[in-house]
Amino acid sequence: MKRKILLAVLLLTCAVGLGVNIVTVMTREAALARESVWRFRIGGFDPLDPFRGRYVEFSAPALLSLAGDSGGSLPPWLGTDEEFFAVLERDEAGFGRIAFASEQRPGSDGDWLTLRHLGDGRVGPVFSRYYVNAARADKLDREFARNRGSAYITVRVSGGIGVITGIGFDR
Amino acid sequence: MARDRESWLRREISAWVTEGIVDEDTARALRGRYPPTSEADARKALSVVFAVIGLGLIVLGTIVVAAFNWEDIPRVARVSLAFVPLVSSYGIAVFSFLRRYDRPAWREASCVAAILGFAACAGLLSQIYQIRGDAQDLILLSAALALPFVYALRSNAGTLVYLGSLTVWSSMSQMDGGNSLWYWPLFAAIVPRLVTHARRDRYGSTTSYLGWVTALSLFVGLGVSMEKTLPGLWIVAYAVMFACLRLAGSLAFGDAPSRGSDPIGSTGFLGSYILAFMLTYTWPWRDIGWKHYRATSSGALTWAGGFFAAAETADYVVAAGLIACFAALAAAAIRRKRLAPLAEGALAAAVAACYLVAAASGAITAYSYRDPSGEEFRILLAIHIVMNACILGAGVFHVLRGYASARLSQVNFGALVLCVLICLRFVFVEGFFENMIARGLVFMGLGVAFLALNYALSRRLSKGDIR
Numbered sequence: 001m002k003r004k005i006l007l008a009v010l011l012l013t014c015a016v017g018l019g020v021n022i023v024t025v026m027t028r029e030a031a032l033a034r035e036s037v038w039r040f041r042i043g044g045f046d047p048l049d050p051f052r053g054r055y056v057e058f059s060a061p062a063l064l065s066l067a068g069d070s071g072g073s074l075p076p077w078l079g080t081d082e083e084f085f086a087v088l089e090r091d092e093a094g095f096g097r098i099a100f101a102s103e104q105r106p107g108s109d110g111d112w113l114t115l116r117h118l119g120d121g122r123v124g125p126v127f128s129r130y131y132v133n134a135a136r137a138d139k140l141d142r143e144f145a146r147n148r149g150s151a152y153i154t155v156r157v158s159g160g161i162g163v164i165t166g167i168g169f170d171r
Numbered sequence: 172m173a174r175d176r177e178s179w180l181r182r183e184i185s186a187w188v189t190e191g192i193v194d195e196d197t198a199r200a201l202r203g204r205y206p207p208t209s210e211a212d213a214r215k216a217l218s219v220v221f222a223v224i225g226l227g228l229i230v231l232g233t234i235v236v237a238a239f240n241w242e243d244i245p246r247v248a249r250v251s252l253a254f255v256p257l258v259s260s261y262g263i264a265v266f267s268f269l270r271r272y273d274r275p276a277w278r279e280a281s282c283v284a285a286i287l288g289f290a291a292c293a294g295l296l297s298q299i300y301q302i303r304g305d306a307q308d309l310i311l312l313s314a315a316l317a318l319p320f321v322y323a324l325r326s327n328a329g330t331l332v333y334l335g336s337l338t339v340w341s342s343m344s345q346m347d348g349g350n351s352l353w354y355w356p357l358f359a360a361i362v363p364r365l366v367t368h369a370r371r372d373r374y375g376s377t378t379s380y381l382g383w384v385t386a387l388s389l390f391v392g393l394g395v396s397m398e399k400t401l402p403g404l405w406i407v408a409y410a411v412m413f414a415c416l417r418l419a420g421s422l423a424f425g426d427a428p429s430r431g432s433d434p435i436g437s438t439g440f441l442g443s444y445i446l447a448f449m450l451t452y453t454w455p456w457r458d459i460g461w462k463h464y465r466a467t468s469s470g471a472l473t474w475a476g477g478f479f480a481a482a483e484t485a486d487y488v489v490a491a492g493l494i495a496c497f498a499a500l501a502a503a504a505i506r507r508k509r510l511a512p513l514a515e516g517a518l519a520a521a522v523a524a525c526y527l528v529a530a531a532s533g534a535i536t537a538y539s540y541r542d543p544s545g546e547e548f549r550i551l552l553a554i555h556i557v558m559n560a561c562i563l564g565a566g567v568f569h570v571l572r573g574y575a576s577a578r579l580s581q582v583n584f585g586a587l588v589l590c591v592l593i594c595l596r597f598v599f600v601e602g603f604f605e606n607m608i609a610r611g612l613v614f615m616g617l618g619v620a621f622l623a624l625n626y627a628l629s630r631r632l633s634k635g636d637i638r
Contacts, residue, residue: 006323010268013319014261017289020312021257021296025250028300053238053298131298134239164301 031158036110037165038088038096038155040127043148054137056130056144056167060153062097063115064123075101080119085160087112095152105160114160127153130167143169176428180205215275222280223328226263230256230287237295246299253295260288268323282326286317286333307343310336311353318360327368327377331384333361338388341395350482351396355489358392373424374432382434386416390442396489398482403459404490406450407526411493413442414512414519418500421512430580436512443515444562444588450522451558451592453535453551453601460530494523511572511581514565521561525554562592563617567624 042058063086066074078084078101088111089099098115106112116124130153132140144151147169154166184201187193193201233256241249264285271277290313297304314336321329337358341351365385369378393412397405420436427433430440449455501516529535534547566588573581596610 007268009319010265010323013316014265017257017261017285017292017316018254021254021289021292024293024296024300024302028296028302126303127301128303130301133242 027159027161028163031156031161031163032165034110034156034158036156038090038157038162039094039152040096040155042127042151042153042167054132054134056132056140057128058130058151058153059125060127062095063113063126065121066098066101074117074121074123075103077103078117080117082117083114084117085112086115086123088157096155109159110157112160113157113162126162127155127164130164140167177205218276219279219328222276223283226280226284227287230260230284230291234287234291234294237291238298249299250296253292253299256288257292260284264320264324278324279326279328282317282320282324282329283332285320286313286329286336289313289316305343305347307340307347307349310340310343314340314357318357321361322364325364327381330361330364330368330381334358334384334388337361338391341392345395350398351392352482352485354392354396355485358388369423374427379432379434383438386434386438389416390438393489396482397486399486400465400483401461401486402463402465403455403526403530404486406446406455406459407523408486408490408493409446410443410519410522411490411497413439413446414516415439415493415496415500417443417512417515418497418504418509421509422500422503422507425509439512439515440584443518444565444591447518447522447558447562447565448591448595450525451555451562451595456525456529456535456551456554458533458536459526460533462533511569514568518561518565521557525557529554559592559596562588566592 040060040062042060074084085102085105086098087100087102087106088096091097101115102112113126115126118124150169152168152170153164154168155162155164157163181202184193184198188195188198237253244252260281264281267274267277267281290309293309293312296302297309314333317329317333317336320326321333337354341354344351365381368381372378389412393408394405397408399405416435416439418439420433420439424433424436427436430437497516497519501513504510504512504516528550532547532550534545535551536547566585569581569585569588571585573579573583573585593614597614
């Protein structure tokens, strides 16, 4: 009996371990299937992760504050450590930014992200890493140093989840 | 039993028979009581070690190769490859459980592979899909999912990986400005496995190394998991935790053949004195207590002003839990007449009392020792005297008790404590207690006291009162 319970627990854990990773694949593939691409301005540097290799660490300032009609401040209904729906818009140069924060899940898809308010008007970063092929990492690092302020990421969005599809420089 | 001890015991038994101390029947009974470790047992242990290292290296190698980031390979292929270590290691784990449960090498290696397999798959997917997320999130999730494998496969290597992951995660999480709230529930989750193993093989080598790793994990985990909004609470938490370890070690491994066979008690023993020596200086007592409280902005279970309110609550819960544990263990030690560890228990109680006084005053600063007329100077002096007196008392206690119970190691340890204390007070003296005349007189007084004690003991020894 005890052995059967242990087997059931073992199989359940295997299912959870597989399930966690399968859900990751499904949600990201849904985002990648969308045609619309967003660009966000970034700045960064390149550390190393033991599991995932070299990556560029960056911040995307346009996704850390509001730029629209609210004058850059988050709405008063938004509590600390609460999730909200950030509806996106494009600026004059075609780069993405947060138009406004919504309490309700937007009806359309592909133009909003689920973000978290950390308190005191700070928004939790949703994109901060771009994993790079180890052979290309140093070259990309030099490009970052040369083109400071002109780097951006391209992102596809679905269901509030964004997936980075590339990194580039516009200068 | 270790092989060197086995051969020593066998030589001794032969010598006893030759000298007529024991007869051949008794010698046979003694040899039967301590059977030699068979070659098969040794081979089994070697096989487990090699299997764990082998399979572990294969998975780690896979992770490193994949971390190169083969972005030229199509995504579908990379995603499929990411699942290979996960599915294969899970498959081997289930196979080991169903078909190779009686082979420790299979159980141990497949458990470690299953833990690393998950980490490898999740890591690769986050690389492929550029998912934000720090290494500590991955380590925490891998540790949580490791637990059922560790229990189902009764894996010691898995237990080590689990405890190691938990400790590394809590350290990384705190260093990154997060909190280690999950450390305590996840640590508690592995305790039944540790207790079960220790009951089955109390003084075995695996129990010993699991004990050392557990003690190390607790030592690191307590420090990094505390949010430290109440300055100085760590002093009480560590003092009480070391006392708990010492008491628990004495109750569970009281008849251990050596200190190394009681890692829990030994850690508590050493930790208590190292902490006590640190507390004879001013720096731990500066700017502590409620007057220096680093308040969170709200009662919410969230990050606020650099501190997490939930983690702050956890500090008090952990401290209260440790104190309750200490009370229960001290009561059990008194009931079972295990008096030696109560010396470290008394040390912890003295530390807690000193903390309450210093924290209530909150006036001790880096400059308190400069003004002998100030209240904070008197508090600091009182703490200094109490801590030194407690260490001195504990050192003398261990010397006398070791002598009375004919335990040379305990006598030596007590003497070591006294020597270190004397050296620290002679050489590394802080400004507020530099008065050479006072120190010289204290040294001379203690010297006379030791000589008098030695004289009294010698007289009793010559009368045969003490062994």
